[in-house]
Amino acid sequence: GLLRPLIDQDLSVVFYDLTTIRSEGLSEQVGDVRQYGMANEGLIARQFMLGVVQTAEGLPIYHEVFDGNTAETRTLLPTLSKVL
Numbered sequence: 001g002l003l004r005p006l007i008d009q010d011l012s013v014v015f016y017d018l019t020t021i022r023s024e025g026l027s028e029q030v031g032d033v034r035q036y037g038m039a040n041e042g043l044i045a046r047q048f049m050l051g052v053v054q055t056a057e058g059l060p061i062y063h064e065v066f067d068g069n070t071a072e073t074r075t076l077l078p079t080l081s082k083v084l
Contacts, residue, residue: 013056035068
């Protein structure tokens, strides 16, 4: 991983959380990560996704923003490979 040499923490156990963040408005921006996808409430909503990796002690060490229509299962291994 790219970050492992820079972190002086034990990374044998890390936690990964991915959450959807809903967005209102209809404007379109170049490179916009806000896409229509399944929100946590079970609704289709315009959103983006935020993934955070934390140490076992809860120290956040990495985050990544994903398009709102990204399948959660496709984010775990690529994200961890960047950290570990």
